[in-house]
Amino acid sequence: MAAARAYDIVVFGATGFTGELTAAYLAQHAPAECRWALAGRSTAKLEAVRERLALLNPRLKDLPLLQADVEDPASIRAVAESTRVVITTVGPYLEFGEPLVAACAAAGTDYVDLTGEPEFVDLMYLAHHETARASGARIVHACGFDSIPHDLGAYFTVKQLPSDGHIGVYGVVRSGAQFSGGTFHSAMGAMSRQAQAKKALAERRKREGRPEGGRRVRTIAGKPGRDSLLGLWVLPMPTIDPLVVVRSAAALPAYGPDFTYAHFAGLKTLRYTIGGSVAVGSLVVAANIPPLRNLLKSRIKQGEGPSESRRAKSWFTVDFVGDGGGETVRTRVSGGDPGYGETSKMLAESALSLAFDNNPPTSGQVTTAVAMGDNLLARLQAAGITFEVVTD
Numbered sequence: 001m002a003a004a005r006a007y008d009i010v011v012f013g014a015t016g017f018t019g020e021l022t023a024a025y026l027a028q029h030a031p032a033e034c035r036w037a038l039a040g041r042s043t044a045k046l047e048a049v050r051e052r053l054a055l056l057n058p059r060l061k062d063l064p065l066l067q068a069d070v071e072d073p074a075s076i077r078a079v080a081e082s083t084r085v086v087i088t089t090v091g092p093y094l095e096f097g098e099p100l101v102a103a104c105a106a107a108g109t110d111y112v113d114l115t116g117e118p119e120f121v122d123l124m125y126l127a128h129h130e131t132a133r134a135s136g137a138r139i140v141h142a143c144g145f146d147s148i149p150h151d152l153g154a155y156f157t158v159k160q161l162p163s164d165g166h167i168g169v170y171g172v173v174r175s176g177a178q179f180s181g182g183t184f185h186s187a188m189g190a191m192s193r194q195a196q197a198k199k200a201l202a203e204r205r206k207r208e209g210r211p212e213g214g215r216r217v218r219t220i221a222g223k224p225g226r227d228s229l230l231g232l233w234v235l236p237m238p239t240i241d242p243l244v245v246v247r248s249a250a251a252l253p254a255y256g257p258d259f260t261y262a263h264f265a266g267l268k269t270l271r272y273t274i275g276g277s278v279a280v281g282s283l284v285v286a287a288n289i290p291p292l293r294n295l296l297k298s299r300i301k302q303g304e305g306p307s308e309s310r311r312a313k314s315w316f317t318v319d320f321v322g323d324g325g326g327e328t329v330r331t332r333v334s335g336g337d338p339g340y341g342e343t344s345k346m347l348a349e350s351a352l353s354l355a356f357d358n359n360p361p362t363s364g365q366v367t368t369a370v371a372m373g374d375n376l377l378a379r380l381q382a383a384g385i386t387f388e389v390v391t392d
Contacts, residue, residue, distance in 0.1 A: 108135035116146030133364035144343035162325030232266035248369035
């Protein structure tokens with residue numbers, strides 16, 4: 001049984017930049033009774049990480065280390081079978097992620113990651129959702145800035161509205177931060193595989209079918225323009241976040257019988273909005289020209305990140321506007337450095353919630369709102385991420 005396993009949580013990829021930040025968060029915030037370990041390819045690098053963690057928490061000087069490599073199925077299977085929850089920061093997930101998802105689904109082990117790759121998420125649903133449902137595993141993708149502020153932010157917003165009619169929500173994200181090399185590599189990979197991603201999404205939708213009870217949920221393709229309520233120029237964001245939000249809406253009655261969601265980036269000036277649109281379009285073009293894609297990826301390396309002082313100055317906000325039952329509500333999710341500090345916090349708290357909270361019974365591939373909902377919301381608020389109703 002999972003409860004009798006050696007560990008509550010294993011951090012896979014702990015020697016990478018975000019992986020070590022996640023381990024450092026656990027070192028400072030995991031409960032004393034939490035049994036956890038580090039996993040990765042290099043034992044020497046794991047030992048170095050453990051030494052740094054012991055400076056934060058001397059009790060971790062003998063923290064267990066597990067050698068595991070995605071190219072060694074037996075080692076991945078051993079990790080999954082040794083713990084109740086696996087955290088993985090090893091991406092791009094489309095390239096490296098499936099062996100661990102498969103092992104966790106088979107072993108009945110809960111799984112959290114940081115992916116923002118829609119094709120990977122859909123392919124994992126098609127390949128491993130039913131296995132995870134049968135084993136009791138909860139496979140929860142996108143447990144960082146992709147997509148917790150958006151998923152739980154929309155969840156928080158609909159909780160402020162009547163649920164007996166149509167609910168329409170849109171989210172507007174702003175940030176002052178440097179994002180990770182891993183995120184950039186994943187994004188470039190996703191932009192270069194749009195046809196494959198559309199095919200995987202179509203196959204998933206066919207497999208899933210419609211929500212129960214005749215309910216309707218869908219994303220709305222927003223238009224660029226000026227949002228007078230928020231005082232921002234908004235630009236549609238083709239990210240994984242809207243897909244995650246509507247999957248939560250499809251599973252949870254609180255979103256009402258008819259739910260729509262639109263997703264935008266918010267900018268202060270028209271000049272920056274036009275510049276942002278041109279920049280995104282240019283990246284899409286570059287991602288589909290292999291020499292340009294490889295050149296850009298070579299300039300921004302994976303596994304590296306900004307300095308602690310740079311991260312300390314970073315911030316994010318996601319503003320939501322929800323309409324339902326004749327009422328309009330504004331809410332906001334906000335925090336510090338989204339790409340590293342807050343992402344590692346979100347990932348670690350997701351794993352702690354799966355390991356220790358009395359969550360709703362569920363299994364298979366599920367979203368954060370479905371798997372952990374109010375428990376994770378409370379954890380993140382206690383950890384310093386703000387979810388608030390805006391009244392001004």
